[in-house]
Amino acid sequence: MRQIAMSAMLLLAVLAVPAFGQGPTIRVNVPFEFSLDDKTYPAGEYAFLALKENVVAIEKNGRNKIGLFLASPLAGRNNPAQVRFQCYENRCFLTQVWIPGLDNGFQATRSHREK
Secondary structure (H helix, E strand, O other): OOEOOOOOEEOOOOEOOOOOOOOOEEEEEEOOOEEEOOEEEOOEEEEEEEEEOOEEEEEEOOOEEEEEEEEEEEEOOOOOOEEEEEEEOOEEEEEEEEOOOOOEEEEEOOOOOOO
């Protein structure tokens, strides 16, 4: 697949908001459909919550937990709060989540569709 130079770093409307005692959180408005762990999510507002050093929860519209994913830790102090996607033609895949207040980021596992 031809890679589009849209390794989309979402700094759009990124808010560091603690989510009702559930741990560090980043909220983003994702303007496109994306995939993670062979599941596709529609465009919309999402919150990514760090539950453990290798577990991230996904919430849709700030209310419903719609998934969990295991991630590898990424070292990188002082990285800006962001969610990164890798896009190929018309498909985007969640690759990294950087949550404010944490020393490490989270690297999502590549899905079978992305490989």
